[in-house]
Amino acid sequence: MTGASVLVTGGAGFVGAHVCRALAGAGFVPVAYDDLSAGHREFAKWGPFVRAKIEDAAALDAAIAAHGVVACVHLAGSIEVGLSVREPVRFWQNNVSGTLVLLDRLRAAKVGAFVFSSTAAVYGEPETVPMAESHPKRPTNPYGETKLAVEAVLAAEARSRGLAWIAFRYFNAAGSAWADGIGEDHSPESHLIPLACQAAMGTRPPLTIFGDDYPTPDGTALRDYIHVVDLGAAHVLGIRRALAGRIGAPFNLGTGTGYSVRQVVDTVGRIAGRPVPHSFGARRAGDSPALVADPSSAMRELGWQPKSSALDTIVADAWAWHSRRHTPKA
Ligand SMILES: NC(=O)c1ccc[n+]([C@@H]2O[C@H](COP(=O)([O-])OP(=O)(O)OC[C@H]3O[C@@H](n4cnc5c(N)ncnc54)[C@H](O)[C@@H]3O)[C@@H](O)[C@H]2O)c1
Structure with missing residues (x-):
C-alpha cells in the first residue's frame, strides 16, 4: 500500500527521522508529528510536518484527517533512563498517558495499524544471553516500565478492536544517514x-x-549495536505487516x-x-x-x-x- 500516509510521532528525532526516510523511500508519505521538545525541525523533511504533542487530542484529530492517515509509527517519548529514575511521573505522563491519547484518537479515526518503539530495557537483568522475546520482562527502571505498559495496552487494543500492532524492542541504535x-x-x-x-x-x-x-x-x-538505517528498514516491513492486518507481536531489533x-x-x-x-x-x-x-x-x-x-x-x-x-x- 504505497502512497499511504503514515503518522510518525517523534518523526523529528534520531530514530524517527530515519524511519521517515525509509518510509518515504518505500513510497509511503510519512507525516512527522513532533513537539520538538527533543527533535530537530530540519530532520523532518521526508513529508509533511506537524508540530504538536501526542497528548493534544485536537491536534491529532486534525493531523489524521488532514493527511488521510492509515497507520502510525509511534516513537515520541522521553528516552533518558536516568531522568526516568529521577522523574518517574513525568516519564509515565509522556510515555504512557500521551500514548493513551494517541491510541484513543487512532481508534476514533479507525486507524488499525500501529508500530511502536519499545526497548531492550523491558527485559531488565538478562537471565540468558542472547535474549529472545520470551525472556522474562522485569524492567529495572521507569523507562522500561513505561514501554512494557504500552505493549500491554497494545495487546489489549488488539483483543478489543483488532488493532494490528508491532512493538520493536531496539537494542542500541547508532549510526546515521x-x-x-x-x-x-x-x-x-x-x-x-x-x-x-x-x-x-x-x-x-x-x-x-x-x-x-x-x-x-x-x-x-x-x-x-544496530544501525539506525537497519531500524528504518524494519519499520517499513512492520508497517506493511500491520497494514496487512496481522495482529500483534513484539520483535527484537539487534544483530x-x-x-x-x-x-x-x-x-x-x-x-x-x-x-x-x-x-x-x-x-x-x-x-x-x-x-x-x-x-x-x-x-x-x-x-x-x-x-x-x-x-x-x-x-x-x-x-x-x-x-x-x-x-x-x-
Ligand atoms: N536511541 C536508542 O538507542 C533507542 C533504543 C531503544 C528504544 N528507543 C526508542 O525509540 C524512540 C526514539 O528514540 P530517539 O533516540 O530517536 O529519541 P529522540 O529524543 O531523538 O526522539 C524522540 C522524539 O519524540 C519527540 N517527543 C517527545 N515527547 C513528545 C510528545 N509528548 N509529543 C510529541 N513529540 C514528542 C521529541 O521531540 C523527539 O523528536 C523512543 O521512543 C525511544 O524510547 C531508542
Missing part, C-alpha cells in the same frame, strides 16, 4: 558512540568507561552480536584517526554485563536482515555525522 543530513543529536547525550566521537573531536571531556571488571573478555560491558565498550572506543579511535581520550570509572548501578538480542524472529517473520550493522559501518557513519556537524551539546 549523514549524507542525507540526519544523525544522532540527543541533548543531553547519553549514548556511547556519540560520546566517544565527541570526545575524539575534543568537543566534550574525556569519556568515562563505567566498569572494567565485568565477566566479559576485556572486562567492559557488551552491547548489541545478535555483542561488542564491548572497549572495542567500540578502539573502533572510534581507529576510524577517527585519533585516540578517544578516556578513563575508567566504577560500574554504574543497574548496568548489565551483557545485553545482546536474539533477533531471529524478526528475521524469520518479517524477512528483516541488518545490512549496515557491522561495527565499522556504524562507527564510520556516526563519525561522518559528528565530524561534519560539529555541534557539541551539554
Whole structure:
C-alpha cells in the first residue's frame, strides 16, 4: 500500500527521522508529528510536518484527517533512563498517558495499524544471553516500565478492536544517514558512540568507561549495536505487516552480536584517526554485563536482515555525522 500516509510521532528525532526516510523511500508519505521538545525541525523533511504533542487530542484529530492517515509509527517519548529514575511521573505522563491519547484518537479515526518503539530495557537483568522475546520482562527502571505498559495496552487494543500492532524492542541504535543530513543529536547525550566521537573531536571531556571488571573478555560491558538505517528498514516491513492486518507481536531489533565498550572506543579511535581520550570509572548501578538480542524472529517473520550493522559501518557513519556537524551539546 504505497502512497499511504503514515503518522510518525517523534518523526523529528534520531530514530524517527530515519524511519521517515525509509518510509518515504518505500513510497509511503510519512507525516512527522513532533513537539520538538527533543527533535530537530530540519530532520523532518521526508513529508509533511506537524508540530504538536501526542497528548493534544485536537491536534491529532486534525493531523489524521488532514493527511488521510492509515497507520502510525509511534516513537515520541522521553528516552533518558536516568531522568526516568529521577522523574518517574513525568516519564509515565509522556510515555504512557500521551500514548493513551494517541491510541484513543487512532481508534476514533479507525486507524488499525500501529508500530511502536519499545526497548531492550523491558527485559531488565538478562537471565540468558542472547535474549529472545520470551525472556522474562522485569524492567529495572521507569523507562522500561513505561514501554512494557504500552505493549500491554497494545495487546489489549488488539483483543478489543483488532488493532494490528508491532512493538520493536531496539537494542542500541547508532549510526546515521549523514549524507542525507540526519544523525544522532540527543541533548543531553547519553549514548556511547556519540560520546566517544565527541570526545575524539575534543568537543566534550574525556569519556568515562563505567566498569572494567565485568565477566566479559576485556572486562567492559557488551552491547548489541544496530544501525539506525537497519531500524528504518524494519519499520517499513512492520508497517506493511500491520497494514496487512496481522495482529500483534513484539520483535527484537539487534544483530545478535555483542561488542564491548572497549572495542567500540578502539573502533572510534581507529576510524577517527585519533585516540578517544578516556578513563575508567566504577560500574554504574543497574548496568548489565551483557545485553545482546536474539533477533531471529524478526528475521524469520518479517524477512528483516541488518545490512549496515557491522561495527565499522556504524562507527564510520556516526563519525561522518559528528565530524561534519560539529555541534557539541551539554
Ligand atoms: N536511541 C536508542 O538507542 C533507542 C533504543 C531503544 C528504544 N528507543 C526508542 O525509540 C524512540 C526514539 O528514540 P530517539 O533516540 O530517536 O529519541 P529522540 O529524543 O531523538 O526522539 C524522540 C522524539 O519524540 C519527540 N517527543 C517527545 N515527547 C513528545 C510528545 N509528548 N509529543 C510529541 N513529540 C514528542 C521529541 O521531540 C523527539 O523528536 C523512543 O521512543 C525511544 O524510547 C531508542
